Every structure is written in C-alpha cells, then in structure tokens.
Amino acid sequence: MRETRPMQEFLTIDGSQGEGGGQILRTALALALCRGRAIRLIRIRAARARPGLRPQHLAAVKAAALLSDARVEGAEPGSMELRFTPGPVRPGEYRFDIGTAGSTTLVLQTLLPALATAPRSSRLVLEGGTHNPLAPSFAFLERAYLPLLRRMGARVAARLVRPGFYPAGGGCLEVEIEPAAALSPLVLEERGPLLGIRAHVLIARLPHHIAERELAVLARSLDPPPEAGWVEAVTAGRGPGNAVVVEVESREITEIFTGFGERGVPAETVAAGVAGAVRRYLAAGVPVGEHLADQLLLPLALAGGGALRTLRPTRHTLTNMAVIERFLPLRFRSEEIAADDWRITLAGD
Template structure:
C-alpha cells in the first residue's frame, strides 16, 4: 500500500480530517506525526478521535495510535462500506466535523448509508448544522452528491447532547462545477436560536440585524430549544442570492453582549456583500475536496484562508490536481482546481 508521511504540526484537526477523507477515497495510507503540535493542547482530542474511529469503521481501516492525546497516527484504509452508523463525540465536540470527515467515503459507497451523530451541532469552532443544510449540502448537490440532513436537537458548548441525522446516497460520478457568480440578491433573514436563555437576548440580536439590513418581521425568527440541553445561543444570518445561500453564524458567550455578537455577524456578512464572491471563505475551503475528486472546477471567494491554503497542499499530495488562487479585485479571489 502506498503511504504518505504527513507533518501534523502544519495544521490542526482539519488537516487530520482531510487526510482521513482523502485516504478513504484514494486508498492511500498515511502516517501523521506531531499532531496539532502548535496547539495549547497537542495531540488527539475527543472529537478528533471520534473522527478517526468513524473513518476507520466506514473504511475498514487498520489504525495505530488512535488514543486520546496521541501525537502520531498510522492509518491504512480498507474497503468502504455503506451501512447504518452511529457516532458520538461524548462531549460538545463538533459532530458536524465528524460527518464531513466520512461524507466523501459514504457518497463513494455502493449503497445508501444512514448516520446518527451525537455531540455539538452548534459549536463556535466548526460549521453548524444550519450551515451544512443551507450552504454546504446544496452545493454538494451540484456535484451530483445527494445528502439529506435532519437536526433532531441542537447541542451547544459545553453541554453538547445534540443529535444530527444524515442520509448519504451513492454518487456514481462527480460533475465538475464552477461557483463564480452568486446571482441577484433575493432575501436576507436571521434566526436567533436559544437554549435555557432569555428570549430577550435573541430579540436584541435580531434588532441589530434589522437595523443593519432592514429585515422585515417575516425575516426575523426566534427559536427556543425544547427541551433545553444547557445554555446556548447561536445567531444565524442567511444571505440568499439566486445561485447560492451563504450562512453566517455568531455565538453568544458570557461577557459578550447580544449587540456585539450580532454586530460581528453583520460585519462578516457585509464584507461578503461588498465583494463579488460567490462563496464565503469557510465554504470555499470545504468545497476543495469534492472539486478535486471531480477532477476540476473553480470558485470565487472573499479570501483564500489559511485553512484553504493548507487543505490545498494536502489534497495535492493525495490527488493528481493543481490548486491555484488569483486575486480578482480588492474583495474577490478566484480558486481553480485542475487535473
């Protein structure tokens, strides 16, 4: 089996998750040294270990070093297997990142798979379930990938306890895609999601968004999680264009006012609106892998983030593609994948 030697100090958990996905899809094994070496707590944390074990189960892999705190890992992929799976981070660690790790393998399988994930669904350091459902999954559909998501219950840090269901259908052949034009602006709306917190917090957040984007009453939504699983607050702003919906999320935290949380989300959305980009910087990074597996494509984004650059370098180690980025204007970059 072909094996790659990877330096884990050059990235965080994302490098590990991308390596797992690519290994399952290409059949190339890897060893990863100095995992998360530059982080305050190096090595595998619980959500990283969950991703490793999930990838091993889906791909029939042989793994050495899958332990909490481990700083090196050897992963030898086997045969991808469809089926019914259940994965839990055992904490508020992001279950959406675990799902993204195994998705490429599952859409490469020969039959439909169903996955139940438990943990954090709304985590400040990961794409939330709403982002996956409204921004990520619709773009996967353009590649010919069908994924159905159902959020049974939200889970916030630190309590966790959220449940997300995914049904992943096999994709016979991926289509190359170009995401370069977002089309006309159709609608902007916001949702304040609260668990075990006063509705006043959400109303104040929505008032800031209303003032910034002139949101009508039917574009402002307040949701209380029932039953609550510990305190939590996520503010979700959707910017809907004809060709793409971009989702921006902010999270309430102790010592930060509702107005500050909302202003940060509004500023991020305004930066996107002022650009000519189709895809925001976070989604741009996440679309690289299906684009590379499809053999090519392009997108415009607000900036090539550090995650995108490191992810591109890793993808080029596993797949015969070249990924480049070129600035188009002050707020727009074009990212191109060529085989």
Template sequence: MIIIDGAEGEGGGQILRTALSLSLVTGQSFRIDNIRANRSKPGLMRQHLTAVEAACAIGGATVEGATIGASSLVFTPGRVKAGDYTFAVGTAGSTGLVLQAVLPALLQADGPSRLVLEGGTHAHAAPPFDFTADTLLPLLARLGPAVTARLVRPGFHPVGGGRVEVTVNPAPLRPVEFVERGALRGVRGRVLLSNLPANIAEREVAAARAVLDWPDDAWSVEDVPDGRGPGNILMLSAAFDQVTEVVSAVGRIGVRAEDIGRQTANRVAGYIASGAFAGPYLADQLLVPLALAGGGCFTTVRPTPHTLTAAGVIRRFLERDIRFDVREEGTHLVTVT
C-alpha cells in the first residue's frame, strides 16, 4: 500500500484527486493522511468526498474513513467499468475537479462511458467548464481518446445546481509533444452573468480592455437566465494553432469588479507573452495523461506548486521520470519518460 502525506507540497485537494486517478488505473491501494492540511478548512469537503464516491462507483473500489471533514482515508481499487454515471456534488463544489479524479481511468476503460455531473460549473479556484471543453479535451483527443462535454446549465457559488454531460470514448494513450503552440488565431473576452446587475460585467470588461488591446467584437456579456446563482465569471481566451488557453476569474464578495478584470487580463497577457504551450492549470492536467501514455512533453510557464506536487504523486504510482528544465527564453520544458 502506498502511503501519502496530504500536507506535502501545496497540500491541497489535487493530491487526493491524482492519487484516486492513478490508484484506479494501476490497481494500487493507498492511504492518505493530513488531507488538505494546507487549506484554511482542512479535511474532506463536499466536492472531494464526491470525487472519492465517484472513484468508488466507476472502479468497484472500497474506502475507509471517507466522511466530511476527515483527514485520513484508505482507498482500495477494484476493476474500472465503463457505463452511465451521475454524480452530484450537492453544493457549488467544482464538477470539473470531480471529473479530473475519474477521467484518466475512464480513458482506458473497456468501453464508452457517459457522465452527468451536477454542482458548480464555474467555481472559484477551479477550472471552469469552458477550460475543460475548449482547452483540455481537444488535447486529450491528440493522445487518442475522444471526450466531449456539454454544458446543460451553469452553476455558481453558493447555490451550485449546474449540470454537465460528458461522453468518453476510450483509446490507447500515445505519447505526444506539446511544445509549439503556433500562431495566435483569435482572442475572446466573455462574461457570464446570473441574477446580478449588468454593471458588474461592464466594469470587469472595461478594466480588462484597459490592459488588452483586443478588438471590439472580441468582447461579449451573456446573461444566463437559467443559471443557478447569483454569480458571474470573466473568461479570457487566446486561441493558437495548437492550443486554446482560457484564463478566468469568478466574481466574489469583497473583490471589486475592476480588480477581477485587471488581474485576469494581466494573467492572459503574461501567458501570451511567454511563448509557452501550457498555462499553469493546463500543466497540472497534462501530467497524468502523459504519464499514463508512457511519455511526452510540453512547454509551460514557471511550474506552480500544484504542478510539482502532482509530479511527486505520479512518481509514487508509476515508474516515470518527470523533468522540469528551464529553456533559454524563460519557459520550462516538462518531460515525462
């Protein structure tokens, strides 16, 4: 059994999600202690417990100690089975992060699967649905499997209530090099607004436009009448030949709309100027598929503690060498062998 200290590295929920994924694929049991020890509210939250329950459902697994607030659990995988599954977080917890825990196993299952995920689709500190659909899934297709995702209904904090439908057609994973992103083909600034005054979106857009020299027709504000909320999110997309990066920020109480717009714009401007293929969140999510494929590489901006921690967990389950090399132009080349 693999023993994991959940306080290592960035000490958040990603350690648990990565361990769940790799346990299902490799058949190795694990125990994790000090779950989310570095967070303001440590232990299992609702979305993390849903990820554990989802892993148990698709993998015929058993778990000991999985309750809200638990700091330790033992996970014993069984056999992954394709099928139709519905998982409801029950709060505004991220549906994207629940998907992150089970998708790697379903990519190599014995047949197609369909997932219905209910909860937060555009949540703080988590990739929004648009990142999953526009950034991650097209790259997974280049590794072999075909995965599609459809947003049925957005869900925002604190109500949640969003719904996403995902289809997974597995295929053997092949190593791929994601190094050059190609030419910039288009940019887009988009605000989703649910049950909130329109001036919030207008202020976010105005602040972002003060940073980015993007054309008028690149910007849009979309009122979401069926979105559970109130809530809003600003998403800035840069589409290159080989990859589309989506940088986002969720509006929150106590954070000015102008700050949301300016900070998000600075982040996407930094990514565009970097020349890197993968932004920090994409770097996190490419590591596991490439490790399961047996190799591959990608360029990224400066690796985050999230990325470095994920690499450490991968090394516990798989015999993989993951290197982070600084290139002359300042990007980092991440190589999995």
C-alpha cells in the first residue's frame, strides 16, 4: 500500500520556454529527485511538430517515478501537462527498457544526478538506443562526461554491452555508481596542451567502404590529422548503423565529437560535419565544447558553484540554466571573452 504523503506545493515549469524541448522535462525531473520537490510541467514541447510527451520522454518519467516511488499524473503519450511528486530516492539495482530506439543516455541523464549523491551505490542496466542523433553518444558519456563527474567526487563507470543505432535500437549499457556525499565544484578554464586526436568509426551491417571514406575525410580535413583511426564492425544489436567519433585529448580535458550516418546522406558529408565541429573547437582554444557545457550545468549546480570556458552558449544551454535557477538559489553568468570564447560561472544568489 502506498504511503500517505503530505501535500506539497507544486513548482510550475513552462515546458515551452526557450528551446522548448525534452531537456526541460529531464532537468526538472532530475532536480525534483535531488531536492524532493513536487513539480508541475505545463505546455510540454508545445511548439514542436508533435507536441507533448513522446515515448522517449515517458521512459524518463517512468524511470524517475520508479526510482522514488513518485506520485505521477499526466504520464501519457501526447500529454502537455505532468505532475510529479517524488518520494525519497532509493538507490539500488534497476533495469530500464525504453522499448524503442529512444536514447538510453538521456534516461541516464535524468537519473544520474540523484544517484550520484545518494547514500548508497547503484547499478543500472538501460536498453534502447545508445547512438542517437541529438543525444549524447556512449563515447561522449564514457570519455568526456563521466571523467569530469569522477573529478567532482562521484565514481561512475559505464560499459557498452551492445550498441543500438537509431531507428532500430536494441542497444544496452550498464552503469555502476559509487556516489559522493557531495559533489565538489569544478573549474575548467584552460584545456592545456593538445595530447592527441583519434578517430573511430562504428559500422553495423553496412559496407566497410563507408567507414574507410569517413576516415579519409577526417585525415584530410583536420590539422593536425588524427594520429590513430580505426573501424569497429558491429554485429550485435539490431539494424544498420554508422557513427563517426573523434576524440580530442588535452592535458585537462577530453572532448568527443560524434556524427551519425543517415539514409541518403553521403559518408563524406557525415565526416565533414564532425571535422567542422572539431576545427571550430580547436580554433576557439576553449576547454569545453558546447554540448559538454550543457551537460555540466546540473553537476555544477548540485556542487554549488564552478566555472568553465566554452563556445558560444546554445539556446539549449541558456534554457537549461533558466530551469536550474528555478530550483536552486544560484545564478549563472555568461560572459563573452572573445569570438566563440565564453566564460560561464555559477555562484550563490
């Protein structure tokens, strides 16, 4: 029998503000878990072609609810409003099957902040998509994001059991979390000397020459060119897929840039897009890329402060800042230092 809980006043979050996408939902759910705060999301994805909650968003809601035995209203496909009242977070062992090619890393993004500061360790198994456009790839999670979270005190390790490419899915990843009593602030203002650039192409059930063409474009387009490049042919999982990954390792930080093959898009175009993102990052001289900056905002907020230099903040990042500021007595400050060189700082209000 569900325990009776005192009624809480809902914190109302407008899901159409700023960038207006699913990140508003995931950040709000993550902070609701961390702070035990009841939330009411309205106008969820109102400006999207298919507004409201889609299956990948419902997967995050259901996972967050299970983690905290939450009381939930409005968790239905297409719903434009959601009420979520969490109980105490319960660390432990969980398996979440998204049921589609929806991103496992985005579901993890919702759960990890609470589990990274929970009183006990946890183990998660997530099934669905692991290499999705518009979502952090597994390589980004493993080699860019989690090392910085470990630097802040939470020991988190992830293992790719099998890749799952959009739209077939079928991927699986495992995550082990040894939490910190509190996260430490992070300052990333310099990236230090460049230590190396490596290129990696994953290909599943597609001709090998696609990967070879992509590596050739990266070798011609990057200066310095990748010192290593290899192809990984994937046989596990469902359906075809292709991912181009470039790892830029510097003394203070490793950044990951990823592009995904699409039907009808030449391999050269996919690789050229990744190369362009890498060149922009190298030319700016900043340590943190635009997507990693977005991912670090919530850990910085839970740590109570920090600073980073990054590329011009995206609308996605600015929206994420606004949602976080609704929950916590903190304020972000964005300051332009030079062209495509910005400092983001966080301090108490």
